[in-house]
Amino acid sequence: MPRQPRLIIPGLPHHIVQRGHNRQQVFQDDRDFQYYLSNLEEWKQALGLTVYSYCLMTNHVHLVVGVTDETATIPEFMKRLAGRQTRFTNQRRKRSGLIWEGRYKTSPIDSDAYLLGCCRYVELNPVKAGLVDEAERYPWSSYPARIGREISDWLDEPSAFTALADTPARRIACYRSFVSDTAESPADSVIREAIATNRVTGSAEVE
Template identity: 65%
Template sequence: MPRQARVIVPGFPHHIVQRGHNRQPVFVERRDFEYYLANLQEWKQVYELEVFSYCLMTNHVHLVVYANDNVTAIPQLMKRLAGRQTRFLNALEKRSGSLWEGRYKISPIDTDAYLLACCRYVELNPVKAGMVDSAESYEWSSYSARVGLSPCHWLDEPDTFRALAGNHEMRVEAYRQFVEQKNDLQSDELIRSAINSNKLTGGNKFVDEIEKRIGIRVETRKPGRPASGK
């Protein structure tokens, strides 16, 4: 069965997942997490990309990155992040070899319908994995910074977040309530399926729009009901 091609669409946010080689741990000590985030901050600025959400799990990374007009920017970002982390850990542990799977996964996101749901999905990963009881308890995701519990001056704020309410405090509260909903959203399965297969996070209308933009046929599917933080 042919491998689904990775699609990058300028002007849209993208959900990205990079897994450790054979799903082995990539982040073990605090230094590992801190080094990756320092490089993410550096290279997102070099390539003029916006990062809306992130979560560093022990054996994989989730990012939500807005693609600019340079379609090579995200591939270069991921290459730099993977390469630096590999050299860093190999030098510390006096080892050699690959740290990551060969190919990261990426899914363009229908901004209005699914961006906040995708950020929620990313930031709830540690909760779903049973590592913490709440998203704010996990140090290595963007959630605590988004709701003002920790500083992260380089985390970007999407328009859909700003549209939640008239002032920042109300936006934070609206987003907090959205993330803390007890049940899975109907969009969660669509997000999971899309990133696992390098497809689009959106319904048929979004698929049609992207097909026209990039001139590549993308397999359609039944749209899930989008979840909104509004």
């Protein structure tokens, strides 16, 4: 059976998931996480992407990125991130071979409501996995920077986040309330199904 092609729609933000090869652990210590994030910052700037949200779990990553009108930008971005992390990991551990699955998954996001929902979904991953009891306690996601607990000069703010309130403090309060409700929402199942099947995340079909 032929593999389902990735769906990339120019101009829309995309939810991206890449897993370790055979679901193996990719990030084993702080240096692994830090190296990936430094490359995420570098390549987002070099390729003109926006990064709205991220979460690095031990054996997979979630990214929510905005792209230009170039459909090749996401493949180039992911190639650079994966390639550098593979070389870094293999050199550190004196090994060779793959550390990532051959194909990452993508899901274009067709509305601001689902964009903010995707950010929440991504940043709640460590809570859902039982690693922490609050999203802000996990150091390898965008959530601490989003709520002002950490300083980031490269994380981008979705327009849907800006629209939450008229001041930064109120926006943070609204978003914290949104994320602190960890109960499964109808949007969560839409997001999960869309990324699993490389389809659009949202309520409308995008041609």
